[in-house]
Amino acid sequence: MSTSKQRQRAQQAKQEQRQAARRARRRRRTALVAAVAALALVGAFVVAALVNTTPEPAAAGQCEPESTAAREGHELPDxxxxxxxxxxxxxxxxxxxxxxxxxxxxxxxxxxxxxxxxxxxxxxxxxxxxxxxxxxxxxxxxxxxxxxxxxxxxxxxxxxxxxxxxxxxxxxxxxxxxxxxxxxxxxxxxxxxxxxxxxxxxxxxxxxxxxxxxxxxxxxxxxxxxxxxxxxxxxxxxxxxxxxxxxxxx
Missing domain, CATH: 2.40.100.10 (Cyclophilin-like)
Incomplete structure (x- = not known):
């Protein structure tokens, strides 16, 4: 197999791995937002029962980075x-x-x-x-x-x-x-x-x-x-x- 084809296959494999990781992050974020929304809903019902007010809608999901750790160790490409x-x-x-x-x-x-x-x-x-x-x-x-x-x-x-x-x-x-x-x-x-x-x-x-x-x-x-x-x-x-x-x- 030529070097070019090997590189293309390697790049495709990396992209597929990143897509899978992105889907996993999306599922985690969706689950977190759902959990927060559920807690907010429970809290809203309690407050509504006590003071008879309309509950606020759940906040949208936050887009915080996964990590703030350094990612060094890469080599300068040609x-x-x-x-x-x-x-x-x-x-x-x-x-x-x-x-x-x-x-x-x-x-x-x-x-x-x-x-x-x-x-x-x-x-x-x-x-x-x-x-x-x-x-x-x-x-x-x-x-x-x-x-x-x-x-x-x-x-x-x-x-x-x-x-x-x-x-x-x-x-x-x-x-x-x-x-x-x-x-x-x-x-x-x-x-x-x-x-x-x-x-x-x-x-x-x-x-x-x-x-x-x-x-x-x-x-x-x-x-x-x-x-x-x-x-x-x-x-x-x-x-x-x-x-x-x-x-x-x-």
């Missing part, structure tokens, strides 16, 4: 993994208490290292169950994801550079998919990325701009709805939690 082509990606997220899809298009020609890293991590299930930890709502309008620790400091155990395909005018159009990095360090990219939900001018620093490696083709409304929900009490995370359920590539 840029050739990007295959100098366009990739179609389906990122399934839990947002607003329900499962939704965000479709992405990755440019393996313009940003081969970033695409190779993202695709490889996605196929390894790295992003599954991770949350989006940062939302900016003033001046710069992005939702940042890809850090399993939810602290803004996590990564896959490697960093890469240099910066690829950064806009020369520092303008990132709505729908842009770009790599996050440390300020002033063009060799510090890892697994964290950001989705631009409103055109943003992000100034370059001494290292340059930010690697643009793709765009949102469908599901911008999902990100916009998260942004419309505003910030959590910490002023960093979105008030409406977002969890990446799975990422499929082709």
């Amino acid at each position: 840029p050739e993994v990007a295959e100098d082509r366009t990739w179609t990606v389906t990122m399934t997220v839990c947002a607003g208490g329900k499962e939704q899809a965000i479709e992405l298009e990755l440019d393996g020609k313009a940003a081969p290292q970033a695409v190779a890293s993202f695709v490889t991590l996605a196929q390894d299930g790295y992003f599954d169950g991770t949350g989006c930890h940062r939302l900016t709502t003033s001046g710069i309008f992005v939702l940042q994801c890809g850090d399993p620790t939810m602290q803004g400091t996590g990564g896959p155990g490697y960093e890469f550079g240099p910066i690829e395909n950064a806009p020369q005018d520092d303008v990132y159009p709505v729908g842009t998919l770009a790599m996050a990095r440390q300020g002033g360090n063009g060799e510090s990219m890892g697994s964290q990325f950001f989705l631009v939900y409103e055109e943003s001018q992000i100034p370059s620093d001494e290292a340059g701009g930010y690697t643009v490696f793709g765009k949102i083709t469908t599901g911008l409304d999902v990100v916009q709805a998260v942004a419309d929900g505003g910030l959590a009490a910490d002023g960093v995370a979105p008030a409406s939690p977002v969890t990446i359920e799975g990422v499929e590539t082709q």
Whole structure:
């Protein structure tokens, strides 16, 4: 069997495993929501009996990440993994208490290292169950994801550079998919990325701009709805939690 066919079969097997894991997470979440709803209903009946008030409806399921543990130990892939082509990606997220899809298009020609890293991590299930930890709502309008620790400091155990395909005018159009990095360090990219939900001018620093490696083709409304929900009490995370359920590539 050729190496290409072996890789395709391995990728298919991984995707099937992730789909099974996603279904299991969905069943657990559904069971949890049902249990909470049942408890709320019992409590509502008790309160209604005591004070004769109408019970509030049960709250929607929360989209909290499965774990905030580090997921290091991955090896930096060769840029050739990007295959100098366009990739179609389906990122399934839990947002607003329900499962939704965000479709992405990755440019393996313009940003081969970033695409190779993202695709490889996605196929390894790295992003599954991770949350989006940062939302900016003033001046710069992005939702940042890809850090399993939810602290803004996590990564896959490697960093890469240099910066690829950064806009020369520092303008990132709505729908842009770009790599996050440390300020002033063009060799510090890892697994964290950001989705631009409103055109943003992000100034370059001494290292340059930010690697643009793709765009949102469908599901911008999902990100916009998260942004419309505003910030959590910490002023960093979105008030409406977002969890990446799975990422499929082709």
